[in-house]
Amino acid sequence: MNRLFIYLLTTGVFLTATSELIIAGILTAIADDLHISLGAAGQLITSYSLAFAIGTPIVVTLTSRIGQKRVLTGALIVFIAGSLVAFASAHYWLLLLSRLILGVSSGVFLVVTFSSVAKLVPTEKTGSAIGTVILGFSSAMIVGVPIGIAITASFSWQTIFLLLALFSLLILFTLIRYLPDIEGDAPVSFRQQIRLLGNPIIIGGLFLTFFRETGTSIMYTYLTPFLQTILHLKTAEIGMTILALGVFGVIGSRLGGSLVDKWGASRLIFAGLAVHAASVSLLPAFTASVAIDLALIAVMVFAMFATAPAIQTFYIQLAPQSANLLLGINTSVVHVGLAVGAGMGGLLANETSTVLYNPWLAGMLVALGFAAAVGTVSIRKKAALASQARS
Incomplete structure (x- = not known):
């Protein structure tokens, strides 16, 4: 029965993730409909990420002691409200407001879902449960976004958000009716939270x-742009490639x-x-072979999604009683990293007038992540040995 609950929550993650990812695919349609520039439309993505990064840990911390079923249903109610605001948006400012609402509610739902599924399964099954949840996010990339683009072409971009609200309403009723009560985190004082966040193991994990x-x-x-200008793929080929990469992402998250x-x-x-850093760093060396580079990109995507369940599980194992707090902060760091990476990649592309060298810079940053992982695990092992020696 618990597996059914996990799939139910994963479906909720699929819907909330679709609300995040779909905007990139329909920016032009929104800009044309609301008579705004493409740059202004792009701020809809930025506002969502900022709301996600800033609002999620705050709300998660404030609600950490509340039963997680109540937090999940509350987040979904707010998400439905945000979707309806987006559906009714005839003006840019109203759509911008909806992105803020959706960013916070989606972030809270995702973080609390991670924590909840970890409590619904035995400890030795935590990784599989987290992988299933991430499957919902990766599925949004290969199913939710293309369907949303098709709906925009056939009806309107507003229709996407109406459908998200309706399907979320079904999930909400099912959660209220069948999801068991899941206890919140143990009470943690503000001083304990600061001490927790000052833990070098956690700091290393955030790096x-x-x-x-x-x-x-x-x-x-x-x-x-890499596929277009470096590998010279046509538009239809790029679409099929992105779809195939999404499939690799789904397999990676499940196997991971x-x-x-x-x-x-x-x-x-x-x-x-290690696989992520190696595969992306090799891309510029094999641009003469489209097949090899596509294979390397597929390996990169697989490694990205396979690693994600391990990182979430790592935080849950570090402090099970404060999982919501740590997962919320980690999620914020994810969005900060994505924003910084997009900026760094753009600067490099502008300076060199090509995206050929972006993989090398990406590989260097992932390698730094590997170094941070080595240091973090080393500190954790030393702390465990010291604890055993004292006992």
Whole structure:
């Protein structure tokens, strides 16, 4: 039965993730409809990320002691409201407001879902459960976004948000009716929270997340230009490539969750980051072969998604009683890294007038993430040995 609840929450993550990712695919349609510039439309993505990064840890911390079923349903209610605001948006400022609402509610739902599924399964199955949730996010890339683009072409971009609200309403009723009560985190004082965040193991983990996401964004934000200008793929070929990469992402997240349970979070983090850094760094060396570069990009995407369940599991294992707090902050760092990476990648592309060198910069940042992971795990092992010696 718990597996059914996990799939139900994963469906909710699919819907909330679609609301985040779809905007990039329909920017032109929104700009034309609201009579705004493409740059102004792009701020809809920025505003969502800022709301996600800033609002999520605040709300998660304030609600950490509340039963997680109540937080999940509350977040979904706010998400539905945000979707309806987007559906009714005839003006830019109203759509911008909806992005702020959707950013916070989606972030809270995602973080609390991670924490909840970890409490619904035995400890040895945490990785698989987290991998299933991430499957919802990766599925939004390969299913939700293309469907949203098709809906925009056939009806309007507003229709997407109406459908998201309606399907979320079904999920909400099902959660209220069937999801069992899941206890919140143990009470943690403000002083304990500060002490927790001052833990060098956690600080190292956050640096790992930041470097990894920055490196990912440097390459992934400019993946389409790379495929167009470096590998010279046509528009239809790029569409099929993105779809295929999404499939690799889905496989990676599913397999990654299973491998966490077998190998442990640390080993999978090491392996995933090493493969990620190597595959992306090799891209400029093999641009003469489209097949080799596409294979390397597929390996990169697989490694990205396979590592994600391990990182989430790592935080849950570090402080099970404060999982919401740590996952919320980690999620904020993810969005900061994505924003910084997009900026760094753009600066490099502007300075060199090409995206050929973006993979090298991306590989360097992911390698820094690997170094942060090594340092973090080393500190954790020393702390464990010291604790054993004292006992």
